[in-house]
Amino acid sequence: xxxxxxxxxxxxxxxxxxxxxxxxxxxxxxxxxxxxxxxxxxxxxxxxxxxxxxxxxxxxxxxxxxxxxxxxxxxxxxxxxxxxxxxxxxxxxxxxxxxxxxxxxxxxxxxxxxxxxxxxxxxxxxxxxxxxxxxxxxxxxxxxxxxxxxxxxxxxxxxxxxxxxxxxxxxxxxxxxxxxxxxxxxxxxxxxxxxxxxxxxxxxxxxxxxxxxxxxxxxxxxxxxxxxxxxxxxxxxxxxxxxxxxxxxxxxxxxxxxxxxxxx
Numbered sequence: 588x589x590x591x592x593x594x595x596x597x598x599x600x601x602x603x604x605x606x607x608x609x610x611x612x613x614x615x616x617x618x619x620x621x622x623x624x625x626x627x628x629x630x631x632x633x634x635x636x637x638x639x640x641x642x643x644x645x646x647x648x649x650x651x652x653x654x655x656x657x658x659x660x661x662x663x664x665x666x667x668x669x670x671x672x673x674x675x676x677x678x679x680x681x682x683x684x685x686x687x688x689x690x691x692x693x694x695x696x697x698x699x700x701x702x703x704x705x706x707x708x709x710x711x712x713x714x715x716x717x718x719x720x721x722x723x724x725x726x727x728x729x730x731x732x733x734x735x736x737x738x739x740x741x742x743x744x745x746x747x748x749x750x751x752x753x754x755x756x757x758x759x760x761x762x763x764x765x766x767x768x769x770x771x772x773x774x775x776x777x778x779x780x781x782x783x784x785x786x787x788x789x790x791x792x793x794x795x796x797x798x799x800x801x802x803x804x805x806x807x808x809x810x811x812x813x814x815x816x817x818x819x820x821x822x823x824x825x826x827x828x829x830x831x832x833x834x835x836x837x838x839x840x841x842x843x844x845x846x847x848x849x850x851x
Contacts, residue, residue, distance in 0.1 A: 593623055594806025601645065602811030604834065605743065605770070606653040606818025607825075608763060612811060613742030614702055614834075616642040618841035620803055621695070629792060629800070635691040637789070639698070639741030640683075640781030640798030643774045646743045648808040649815050650770030656819035657764030664757060664765045670723040671730035671765075675744070675772045678734020683780020686739055687798075698740040699842045705746045706838035709831040719756030730769075738777035743770030763822060 597619040601612030620638035629637055657663050686694060729751055737744040745766035752762035778799060785798030794801045 598807035598810035599814045602814035603818040605649045606815040610745035613642040617741045635694040636798045641800045642741035644778040645807045646774035649811045652812045652815040654768035656816040662764030670726040674727040674730025675734040678731040679738045679773045679777035682735040682738025687784035701740045702838045702842045706835040709835040717756040737773045
């Protein structure tokens with residue numbers, strides 16, 4: 588019962604942050620699963636792979652509810668989305684395939700590096716100077732890069748996409764909404780890649796489908812679907828700077844906890 592309570596809490600927080608900042612919620616879900624999965628019998632060396640794959644599967648649902656809430660407020664640039672999405676799909680499949688070839692410890696290092704880098708950026712208060720660009724090919728290329736990185740560390744890509752879209756001249760709220768929508772193709776094709784690449788490795792582990800752990804998926808997404816629209820609504824009213832600071836501190840703490848649990 589305690590495990591399910593953890594999944595529920597993770598789902599509520601991940602969904603809220605997804606709607607609020609346009610992220611997929613992976614920076615919440617992956618650390619939780621890294622700590623919980625060994626307690627349900629997942630072999631230590633497969634924990635990072637299953638945590639990241641399951642996070643991506645959860646983001647599939649969270650992204651839909653978050654994007655829908657932003658769309659209702661005209662906060663999604665669908666024109667940019669249609670050029671970014673093909674790159675995201677190719678990148679996510681490539682990233683998932685690459686993840687299956689590296690060790691669990693290396694995946695942990697990549698995830699922690701991504702989390703700490705994001706935290707430093709959030710705390711820096713940097714705001715890229717908008718440079719409107721009508722060319723569409725950079726969107727495809729940056730989408731491919733975002734897809735690879737996101738699939739490797741189990742996130743929805745918002746931490747990479749939001750600054751880039753603002754740099755291209757989008758308003759912050761619209762950048763967040765568009766990034767939320769982009770989380771779906773990243774997560775869907777990344778999760779498919781993890782399911783396929785881990786199919787043989789996890790045959791002996793109950794309730795898995797490749798590198799996807801289904802009980803965690805169910806427990807998390809049921810509640811993230813409720814909190815994601817709330818986060819999207821709050822994004823239009825609360826101080827963006829303060830929330831970024833809180834989330835950055837959370838990333839530092841969870842990164843430290845993951846490193847401690849893996850090596851000490």
